[in-house]
Amino acid sequence: MRHGSDEQPRHFTAPGDAPRVIDQGSVWILVAAPSIWAAHFLLSYWLAAIWCAKSGPMASLVEPRWIIVALGLISAALITWLGWIAVRRYGGVFVIFEEITESSERGRDRFIGHVALLLCVLSVVAIGFTVIPGLVFATC
Amino acid sequence: MTDEIDLSRLPPPEPYDQARDKAQRKRLMDAWREPPGWKIISAVNNSHIGKWYLLTSFAFFTFAGILALMMRAQLAVPGNDLLSQQLYNQLFTLHGTAMMFLFAVPIFEAVAILILPEILGARDLPFPRLSAFGFWCFVIGGIFVSGSIFFGVAPDGGWFMYTPLSSDPAYSGLGTDIWLLGLSFIEVSSIAAAVELIVGVLKSRPPGMRLNLMPLYCWYVLVVAGMILFAFPPLIAGDLLLEMERAFGWAFFDPDRGGDPLLWQHLFWIFGHPEVYIIFLPSIALIATMLPTFAGRPMVGHSWIVLSAVGVAFLSFGLWVHHMFTTGLPEISLSFFSAASEAVAVPTGIQIFCFIATMLVSKVRPSVPMLFAGGALAIFVFGGLTGVMVALVPFDWQAHDSYFVVAHLHYTLIGGMLFPLFAGIYYWYPFVTQKTFNARAGRWSFWLMFGGFNVAFLPMHWTGIMGMPRRVWTYDLSDGWAVLNMVSTIGAFIFAAGFAVLALNVLWPRGKAPLVERNLWNAGTMEWAAEVPDKPWGVRSIPYIHTRYPLWEQDGLIGEIDRGEWFLPDAEEGKRELIVTDILDARPLFVQRVGGPSFLTLGSAFCLGAVFILATFHLWTITLIFGAGFVGFTLWWLWTGTSLIPERPEKYAGRGLTLPTYAQGNRSPGWWAVFITMTGDMTAFMGLVFSYFFYWTALPDFLPSAAHLPGFGWLLLGLALLIGAWAMTTASRETLGHGRRRLSMALLIGALPVGALGIGAWGWSAYAKGLDPTVQSFDAMVWMLILWMGLHLLLNWVMHLYVAARVKFGHCTPEYRADLMNLTLFSHFLALTAVTIFALLALFPLMMGVGP
Numbered sequence: 007m008r009h010g011s012d013e014q015p016r017h018f019t020a021p022g023d024a025p026r027v028i029d030q031g032s033v034w035i036l037v038a039a040p041s042i043w044a045a046h047f048l049l050s051y052w053l054a055a056i057w058c059a060k061s062g063p064m065a066s067l068v069e070p071r072w073i074i075v076a077l078g079l080i081s082a083a084l085i086t087w088l089g090w091i092a093v094r095r096y097g098g099v100f101v102i103f104e105e106i107t108e109s110s111e112r113g114r115d116r117f118i119g120h121v122a123l124l125l126c127v128l129s130v131v132a133i134g135f136t137v138i139p140g141l142v143f144a145t146c
Numbered sequence: 147m148t149d150e151i152d153l154s155r156l157p158p159p160e161p162y163d164q165a166r167d168k169a170q171r172k173r174l175m176d177a178w179r180e181p182p183g184w185k186i187i188s189a190v191n192n193s194h195i196g197k198w199y200l201l202t203s204f205a206f207f208t209f210a211g212i213l214a215l216m217m218r219a220q221l222a223v224p225g226n227d228l229l230s231q232q233l234y235n236q237l238f239t240l241h242g243t244a245m246m247f248l249f250a251v252p253i254f255e256a257v258a259i260l261i262l263p264e265i266l267g268a269r270d271l272p273f274p275r276l277s278a279f280g281f282w283c284f285v286i287g288g289i290f291v292s293g294s295i296f297f298g299v300a301p302d303g304g305w306f307m308y309t310p311l312s313s314d315p316a317y318s319g320l321g322t323d324i325w326l327l328g329l330s331f332i333e334v335s336s337i338a339a340a341v342e343l344i345v346g347v348l349k350s351r352p353p354g355m356r357l358n359l360m361p362l363y364c365w366y367v368l369v370v371a372g373m374i375l376f377a378f379p380p381l382i383a384g385d386l387l388l389e390m391e392r393a394f395g396w397a398f399f400d401p402d403r404g405g406d407p408l409l410w411q412h413l414f415w416i417f418g419h420p421e422v423y424i425i426f427l428p429s430i431a432l433i434a435t436m437l438p439t440f441a442g443r444p445m446v447g448h449s450w451i452v453l454s455a456v457g458v459a460f461l462s463f464g465l466w467v468h469h470m471f472t473t474g475l476p477e478i479s480l481s482f483f484s485a486a487s488e489a490v491a492v493p494t495g496i497q498i499f500c501f502i503a504t505m506l507v508s509k510v511r512p513s514v515p516m517l518f519a520g521g522a523l524a525i526f527v528f529g530g531l532t533g534v535m536v537a538l539v540p541f542d543w544q545a546h547d548s549y550f551v552v553a554h555l556h557y558t559l560i561g562g563m564l565f566p567l568f569a570g571i572y573y574w575y576p577f578v579t580q581k582t583f584n585a586r587a588g589r590w591s592f593w594l595m596f597g598g599f600n601v602a603f604l605p606m607h608w609t610g611i612m613g614m615p616r617r618v619w620t621y622d623l624s625d626g627w628a629v630l631n632m633v634s635t636i637g638a639f640i641f642a643a644g645f646a647v648l649a650l651n652v653l654w655p656r657g658k659a660p661l662v663e664r665n666l667w668n669a670g671t672m673e674w675a676a677e678v679p680d681k682p683w684g685v686r687s688i689p690y691i692h693t694r695y696p697l698w699e700q701d702g703l704i705g706e707i708d709r710g711e712w713f714l715p716d717a718e719e720g721k722r723e724l725i726v727t728d729i730l731d732a733r734p735l736f737v738q739r740v741g742g743p744s745f746l747t748l749g750s751a752f753c754l755g756a757v758f759i760l761a762t763f764h765l766w767t768i769t770l771i772f773g774a775g776f777v778g779f780t781l782w783w784l785w786t787g788t789s790l791i792p793e794r795p796e797k798y799a800g801r802g803l804t805l806p807t808y809a810q811g812n813r814s815p816g817w818w819a820v821f822i823t824m825t826g827d828m829t830a831f832m833g834l835v836f837s838y839f840f841y842w843t844a845l846p847d848f849l850p851s852a853a854h855l856p857g858f859g860w861l862l863l864g865l866a867l868l869i870g871a872w873a874m875t876t877a878s879r880e881t882l883g884h885g886r887r888r889l890s891m892a893l894l895i896g897a898l899p900v901g902a903l904g905i906g907a908w909g910w911s912a913y914a915k916g917l918d919p920t921v922q923s924f925d926a927m928v929w930m931l932i933l934w935m936g937l938h939l940l941l942n943w944v945m946h947l948y949v950a951a952r953v954k955f956g957h958c959t960p961e962y963r964a965d966l967m968n969l970t971l972f973s974h975f976l977a978l979t980a981v982t983i984f985a986l987l988a989l990f991p992l993m994m995g996v997g998p
Contacts, residue, residue: 013883015795015808015961033357033729040460047464051482058476059843067478104449106358109154109692114731117358117449124453128493132461135489139481146476 035092035122039085039129046081046133050074050140058146065146074140081133089126098123153354153690153733157802159711167709170716171686177717178269178682181743188743190274191682195281196260197578202281203253206288208649210244213237213295215642218602222635224623234619235302236321240295242305243325247332248288250425250563251374255280255339257428257567258367261574262343264673265363265435267352267691269684269714269724272815273342274740275787279747280342283335286755291328294321301325304617306414306469309399309407313391323392323762330385331758333378340374341822343367345815350724351732352672353713355691361671362451366431369455370424375826376463377420383833384413387930393764396919396926398837404848404923408473409840413833415466423462426562427455430497432570433519437501439573439669440516441508444695447500454500457493461486471542480539487537494530498523513667514588515573521596522565529557532607550610556603568595571652576666580678581656587647594644601637605630664704670695675704687712687800688725691732713799725799726815735813736806737797741787750779781948788816789964791957810964820968824975827938831979834934838927838986849996850924853915860911861988865980867904868935871897872977875946879970885960887953894950901939904980908932911987931983938976945969 057070092098096119097112106117180189189195217237220229229237259277263270271277294300301321303312312322347368351360388410390396397403399410438445445451464486471480501523510516532554536542545551568591575583609630614621621627665674674697675685689712693699706712714723714737721739728735753776760769792807799805811817841848849855878893912928919926949965952958958965 013811014806014813015810036456037460040457044460044463047482047486051479054476054478054482056843058478063476102447102450104447106449107694109354109356109359111356111731114356114358117356121449121452121456124450125456128453128457131492132486132489135485136482139478139485143478143481146478 033118035088035096036118036125039088039122039126042081042084042088043129043132043136046077047136049077050136053077054140054146061146063146067140067143067145071140071143075137078133078137078140082130085126085130085133089123092119092122092126095119096122100124100127154692156690159706159709159801162709162711170710173717173720174683174686174715175681177720177722177742178684180682185743188745188748190278190741190743190747192259192263192270192274192277193680193682193684195274195277196256199252199256199259199281199284202285202288203249203256204649206244206248206292207253208645209292210241210249211642211645213241213244215638217241218635218638220619221621221631223632224621224625224628226620229619231619232302233298235617236295236298236300238617239301239304239307239321239325240292243301243329244288244292245559246305246421246425247329248284248292250559251336251421252284252288252332253567254370254425254428255336255343257432257570258343258371259339260578261673262346262364262367263350263684264577264676265361265671266346266350266355267672267675267685267689267696268346268350269688270722270740271342271346272350272724272726272738272740273345273819274722275744275747275783276338276342276819278744279751280335280338282748282751283338283754284332286751287328287331287335287758290755290759291324291332294324299324306411306418307388308414309388309410310401313388313399313407313410315392320762323389326385326389326392327758327762330382330389331755333382333385334754336374337378337823337826340371340378340826341819343371344375344822345818347371348729349726349735349815349818351727352688352691353725353727353732353734355727355732357730359691359694361694362434362445362448362455363431363671365452366427366434366455369459370427370431373420373424373427373459373462375822376829377417377424379826379830380413380833380836381417383830383837384410384417387413387834387837390919390926390930394920396930397921397923398926403921404841404845405926406841406844406923408470408844409837411470411473412466412840413837415469416463416833416836418469419466420459420462422558423458425559427458429522429563429566429570431455432573433501433522433566434497435671436515436569436573436667436669437504437519438695439667439671440511440513441504442511442668443504443508444670445500446503446507447496448694451497451500454493454497457496458490461490461493465490468537468542471539472546477539484537484539488534491530491534498527513572514583514585514592515569517589517592518565518569518572521592522561522569525557525561525565525596525599527561529554529559529561533558545610547616548610549606549614549616552616553603553606553610556599556606560599560603565595568592568648571648573667574673575652576662577673577676579656580661580680581659582662582666583651584654587651591644591648591651594647595641596644598637598640598642598644602634602641603637605633605637609634665697670698672696675707677708686710687715689713711801713801713803715800719793719797725805726809726813728813734799734803734805736809737799738809738815739790739792739807744783744787746779746783746786750776750783753779777944781944784948785952785957789952789957789962791959791962808962808964810962811967814964816964816968817971820971824972828975828978831934831982834927834930835982835986838931841923841927845923848924849991849994850922852991852996854917854924855991855996856908856911856915856917856928856987858911858988858992860907860914861984864904864907864911865984865988867900867907868939868980869977871901871904872973872980874900875973876970879963879966882953882958882960882963882966887960890966891950891953894946894953897946898943901942905932905936905939908935908983928987931986935980935983938979942973942976945972 053070097116098119100123220226299320303318312318347364387398391398397405399405399407467483468487536545572588609627614627661678664678686707687710689707696703722742724738726735726738753772756772757769796804796806874893874897878890882890917925917928919929949969952965
């Protein structure tokens with residue numbers, strides 16, 4: 007797919023075809039998992055803040071608790087799906103001593119897949135951290 | 147797979163010819179030579195700007211350090227009257243402000259501007275004049291803010307300038323305005339540097355340096371510059387609100403008029419906490435770069451460090467409320483932030499473990515830089531552990547605003563930021579000056595600073611636990627803090643002595659000393675390929691990189707670069723040239739010409755500085771005159787230096803590679819710079835949106851009755867006109883592409899009155915209902931959003947006229963229309979802003995059931 011911003015002067019363009027950042031889906035996966043964490047975090051915070059502001063200082067938190075947990079589960083599921091993409095499409099692996107230094111498109115993909123997978127794990131852990139207070143607190 | 151040119155199968159280089167080499171070197175020298183004599187101030191080359199930036203930041207560091215010593219002298223004994231309370235307030239405010247805004251953040255930019263292009267094997271960053279502009283803004287703003295203390299009007303409200311103390315002119319004088327405007331000005335230069343560095347990492351990598359081969363330093367720079375883009379703008383939004391309240395009495399933070407002082411704390415700390423990581427990560431990046439050198443092997447867990455950098459960058463935005471644990475927010479809210487504050491320790495710990503693992507699996511060569519790196523890790527881990535303590539809400543309630551927090555923050559910042567930076571200073575000293583430092587003095591400086599630091603700050607944990615609050619100018623003997631304070635003061639002076647040794651070691655003139663050998667540390671990264679003595683062009687020819695540590699893993703690379711066997715070995719046209727590559731795989735896209743020395747950037751920075759300084763004193767007429775000067779200089783700079791149509795559409799870059807000499811749209815760095823800048827702009831706008839919803843959440847009667855809402859019909863009409871103006875801009879890009887220059891110009895100019903009518907309709911919608919920004923926070927918020935749109939529209943008009951003139955004079959043609967593409971991109975963001983404001987002002991009240 008070509009966009010208006012792709013058009014170059016007609017005379018001459020670079021040899022070979024430069025890959026596009028979005029269309030080839032190669033960088034977005036790096037920020038997708040932590041962005042889901044951010045969205046979950048902000049939604050949980052806003053939900054609790056608005057709930058507590060609108061229903062008084064000692065309001066019960068039982069109802070929003072399940073929304074926070076459900077949000078956490080949905081986010082974790084989304085991230086699992088992302089992790090699956092990182093493994094299947096990018097060939098990401100979970101290793102400690104990574105040596106993905108191959109100078110090829112596939113090497114770059116595998117590196118991104120690997121880092122994306124690590125970020126998925128971190129994001130799920132961080133979402134877990136956010137859900138815990140939701141389970142513990144009974145009132146604002 | 148894409149159709150990729152195989153850089154590993156390029157034709158062999160032409161056989162070496164000494165005469166050709168000499169001629170090429172002369173032409174390169176002519177293109178990159180710096181202006182002689184006093185005109186050197188017009189230099190824009192990264193090696194000059196980087197060095198000046200570094201020295202200036204350290205000058206402010208020394209200044210802020212002297213303020214700290216004055217404070218320690220005052221606190222040495224109980225009941226001291228060495229300094230007045232008023233002066234003491236100014237000292238601690240200016241100490242924090244200068245250390246954060248004039249040292250910690252700028253030093254990241256300074257180091258990055260100095261070494262990033264060399265690590266990338268590039269000749270310079272893509273916008274050298276922008277770097278120069280940012281530097282001069284920083285100098286002017288920094289001197290203005292720091293100099294205020296000599297006139298007794300320095301800011302005195304603490305470095306986070308809490309409202310309502312700072313919003314009520316009766317309690318806070320000129321100092322607060324100096325703080326607000328001076329820092330806003332410096333934030334502009336930070337964001338300029340961030341844009342430069344992001345585009346530099348993404349588009350200026352050497353051919354072949356794919357994302358998986360990119361050095362760790364570049365990952366950190368990318369991540370941190372991205373964080374600046376999302377962290378600084380909310381503070382700019384906050385500054386804007388606070389200054390509007392101070393200067394014009396708009397009701398944002400005054401509870402009597404429906405404002406809320408807590409809003410400032412949110413906006414400040416949404417900036418302030420990521421800021422801590424913005425200054426920590428680049429310093430850790432220095433350790434990550436030098437550690438493999440001294441370990442003699444690649445970093446263990448390269449990708450894990452990338453993970454931790456990206457992870458920290460995200461998580462650090464979920465911590466801001468941990469500075470507000472005692473403000474009475476619901477406990478559930480506090481605990482979310484407490485949890486995130488604990489979680490951020492996970493990725494932070496990962497990178498520390500990677501460092502330790504690298505040291506364990508190799509034999510580390512002892513050296514002064516490694517000494518500082520080791521000291522840094524020890525201090526930082528200690529500070530990190532107290533960080534986990536204060537992240538716990540109940541503990542924080544006890545320790546809040548006490549010297550325990552002072553101790554914690556200095557352990558993290560000095561361990562996490564200052565010591566790694568000193569390690570970097572020693573590590574790159576031979577790279578910058580091509581001389582060696584005195585290692586014995588280096589070790590002395592380390593032990594004095596390491597010992598002095600711990601003597602000064604370790605006791606503060608106890609003074610804090612014993613109840614000594616921050617920012618008190620004196621205390622009584624009966625408080626029982628006297629001995630500990632005296633110990634801290636002695637430690638502070640030992641630390642200062644260590645820094646003096648370091649400063650002497652670095653600044654000592656070594657004119658006659660022998661030059662260092664090339665790559666004296668035997669490092670693997672590209673910056674050490676620089677010739678000795680240094681050449682202004684950075685790299686003789688731009689190599690093809692296919693490993694993570696090219697100097698270790700690509701045999702004979704230095705010789706190939708020196709003989710000019712790689713790309714762009716020549717400057718036939720006498721222009722400064724870089725290769726721009728693509729983001730993922732660093733495939734060569736085109737040859738970019740960058741600007742040389744110029745006084746225009748200086749003039750532009752000077753005028754902008756004058757605008758901010760004069761606005762502090764409410765001298766509106768001269769402010770406007772200098773504002774016009776700023777616009778004039780900037781347009782002149784752009785007109786003569788950007789989007790120039792090349793003399794030939796392509797040029798031979800060497801090794802069988804012919805590249806275009808012009809790019810537009812998303813291949814050009816300029817387009818990316820606009821995109822990134824506008825992302826930052828949208829973040830500032832989001833700060834205003836956040837404020838709107840914050841009021842709505844915190845104040846039950848924020849939304850007024852239907853009679854006091856801005857008129858729905860006028861708002862809708864205004865939106866339609868603004869979107870119409872946007873459509874005209876977009877259409878003008880298409881029509882120019884089809885060769886219809888006149889129509890394109892007509893559309894560009896025609897968009898002006900359409901947009902003016904649109905913003906006029908919005909203004910009328912609020913004015914007709916009698917909304918007065920000085921009376922109620924809702925009214926102030928409405929006017930603020932309209933003002934925001936108006937200011938952007940004003941900028942947009944200047945751009946429209948500029949591009950129309952470029953079309954008229956043949957600088958922007960149907961073929962070469964980068965200017966118009968960039969303008970269209972700007973307009974897309976503007977349209978998004980307009981739609982969001984409409985949703986806030988017209989739709990949201992309707993949804994909440996107060997609309998017409």
